[in-house]
Amino acid sequence: MKKSIPNLPLYVMLLLVMVIMSILNPSRFLTARNFYSMAYQLPFLAFLSMGQMVPIISGGINLAIVATANFTGITTALLLRWFTGGNAIGASPLIICLSMLGGVIAALAAGALSGFLIGYLRVPDILATLGTMTLLNGINIVLTKGYTLTGFPGALIAIGNGVFLGVPLPFWIFLVIAVLFSILLEHTVFGYSLYMMGSGYTASKFSGINTRRVIVRGYLLSSLFAALTAFVMMGQLNSVKANYAESYLLVSVLACFLGGVDPLGGAGKVSGLVVSVAILQAISTGVNLLRMDPFFILAMWGFIVLAIIAVNHLNGRFRGLLGDLRIRAR
């Protein structure tokens, strides 16, 4: 059988985008400063997309992912205030940890709710997570009264904003998480179950895979990624608000599809997703350098995805949007 390089079209596209952006931005795109800024921005979208990837592989979707991230940020910010009596910036490490733990628990509660609705009550995933999203958006506004909360301790801000060995700290975290995530998906029973269930729910059930438990765990994991995204966001924006990053919900779905995650579930690799996020990031940075309307970035992303779908569709290879993905969940 012919050995194909997985995700080859994606690498080609990344290179192409890099070249085009370098030509459009001579002496500005290919600079250390620009790469630093990409490494600074990329983890946010990467974590959000990884969180979206898990439910999509299992055959679902998590529309509550951004709301969960905001819920985490707001819970953490409020706990910090509450523990310190208003002076959050000077919080002790213990209080920071406790507050973040509280934020993570809030995220897990949201994931458990979606997972329970989908896994146990068999509510369709779109409906269940739309419900969770609406619920969380409401709670988020009630908690913040619509205001922006700001002023966090340095240690918390460092997660999104710190630098280590000249590279943004979130990028280091991203590298470690990407490797761990990849191992989780391809070398554990949970990862295997996720892929099998996403490819054939009934047959998986008939093989003794505890589909309910896998679904719940999938949404819990998705929410953990949302919490991580929240901490990065808090550091980079130094604030939380009920409706931050709402437009990124569908971008996270789009990043998955671009990265070769099967929209029908059951297939997709972390490496593909990482390249896909890098492409989207390169476009966004390049367009920014051109001083164009930032909304143009969204349009460009949409265009890229439509173009890829069209090309693959014409090739008769619509499934797994980008080429011959051969997934072996092991």
Added chain:
Amino acid sequence: MADFLKLVGIKKSFGGVQALKGIDLAIGQNEILCLVGENGSGKSTLIKIISGDLQPDHGELWIDGRVYKQLRPIDSINLGIRVIYQDFALFPNLTVAENIAYSQLVETNHRVVKWREIREIAEVAADKVHADFDLDELVGNLSVANQQMVAICRALTRSTRFLILDEPTSALTKKEIDHLLEVVRDLQQKGIAVMFVSHKLNEVLAIAERVAVLRDGELIATLEGDEATNERLVHLMSGTTINYSRYEQDTGQGARLLEVKGLSKRNNFQDISFSLRRGEIFGITGLLGSGRTELALALFGMEPADEGTIVIEGQEVTINSVKDAIDAGIGYVPEDRLTQGLVMKKSVGENIVAAIIERLRGQLGLVDSNKWDNTVHDWIENLDIKVAAPDVKAQTLSGGNQQRVVLGKWLASSPKVLILDNATAGIDVAAKSSIHQIIRKMARQGVGIILISDEIPEVVNNCNRIAIMRRGRIVKELETKDVTEQDVQRLVEMTEPRGKEQQMAVSSP
């Protein structure tokens, strides 16, 4: 007598597979024709070409003396051709009258529904087949036989010339089949041609004037009704003569492996008791809807029973989930490979380890790839699965090989009891017989096998004992060494005297 329909040189292929290789067949104005062939012989494709759902690659259809190169579904309907598929395609939550009148109402294209009209249409149609059901009953509440009558009534609401019945008798009792045949004879008198399509040989043959045999997309033979003996047809359908050897294994000394006592599930099965010894193959047969699959699903934990006990090797076990069943040592090979047996989009290897993935954990809780590879290779080799590499997707395999993968999945879990539910349906004779050999070998190695099948020869020849199920109960248990296939066939189709147990006949739609 002029032909109503004449097929000339019909060819059809899908991808590289030629489903029909040039079919010439004619059906007279009010003839009763039986089309038989094994699964995959091209019967469905042929039906779909006649109904206009598929267009032939080559060849012509002559209908009423006119030639059609491209027949659209609407043309076929307007020409009076009606197909009643095995699943009837009825609306279970609408009433009998609504179901019957539906297609005529759609055709007349009224904007407002006239209820009186619905009733009149339904009454006329029900009268044609002398049906005695309540027109206001929901179709979902009817027995399978009555649902079939509703489907026939619906087909008769407009001028029908040619009725095709796809697998019409697979869920009917003897008495119900007799009624169906009566109705069909009556239709023939009214000038309607009928084609029965079946993969099984049964009573339908009795009233067929001609029997057409399809094999591998070719019309192998067309016999006059009285020439069509069972042996001859089996031979023609399969291309080989199946010589079933009986499974003879003395299990009198074998330890009791499984004991089922008073197992019941409301509306599914009642008071089921049987036992299984080590090395024994226990057959369960009965009509579709007799409760045999429901019983299997209860033992497998998919649809747990309401009451009763299951004892494995002397230990009472509680089976409330598939996991419980696997832990207790029970495996289940379903009839439906496509959705229940295999994850088609995944590889052969991934499917083989599906039931034992937790046992492949190694260091750090990660899946041990050596254990994985060994398991997969062992079972591909043991079961002689024809596959280029373990990472080939399951959907690319033939039916027989796919079913071997499912067997491999369960045998890898070293089960004590393996349930096979119509596991050889839809696979060719050679593959079928090799699966029988695997089953026998496993039984000799001490696995207890429960073989559920609606093919009487399959159970009679492969099993030590057979239970016959009817309306959710085991009505008879026999040693196979004392019986013939005909005895069992008779028992399966026997109708119970009308009584309390009639309630059980309602199978969920």
